[in-house]
Amino acid sequence: MLASSPWVTGLNDEQLDRIKSTLVARTFPANAIVCRKGDPVDAWVGVVDGLIKLNAYSQSGKCVTFTGAPTGSWVGEGSVFKREKRQYDIVTLRDSCIAFLPSDTFHWLLDTSLSFNRFIITQLNERLGQMIGTIETERLLSPDGKVARSLASLFNHVLYPGAVKQLQISQEELGFLAGASRQRVNQALRVLEKEKLVKVEYGAITVLDVDGLRAFES
């Protein structure tokens, strides 16, 4: 996974050694809590293999998903950087292998590597763009559009370089991500399937046309 992580290129041997000796990886079953909202942030979190969501609950018990993160993604750099408590739960959506890069190593890389700094700036900038896009979608598009854009956002090639076209995600989870009910998501998926943008399978969705999803407006 390290070899395929873009932030590794440009690091020297000392930096690579320190990463290898401090990075920890663990496997989790589906629906496991990897990190809890409110916990002190002691590591940068990477998805070696699997699918996770960044999640929170309202006081009344409603569930919001800020973003999903497929294989190859790294999340939580903002909170590591700010040394703040974790702002959301991290939960696995299917069996997943998760990597933890300790905060100390993260900050040391920031202090010693120009290319690592550039990577983090790019990543933060991309996230900002994605958040702005989310607000636009949220305010302007119909539920069909929200579902289309939520799916497309999982294929951001800057944030998620290794994303596979078949997503093992339930329609209910997609609802948490898109901000719509399960039934409405089901309806939207049939519209998108008719447009040949996705293929709906049992417990999974295959994305056929990412650009088409991104451009879907209604």
Add this chain to the structure above:
DNA sequence: GCATTAACAGCCG
């Protein structure tokens, strides 16, 4: 009108 909640039957792993 349109989306959500609730409920249920059928299907899949």
Add this chain to the structure above:
DNA sequence: CGGCTGTTAATGC
């Protein structure tokens, strides 16, 4: 069996 899906009816903004 347990979780996911497709459908329908009732309810709410």
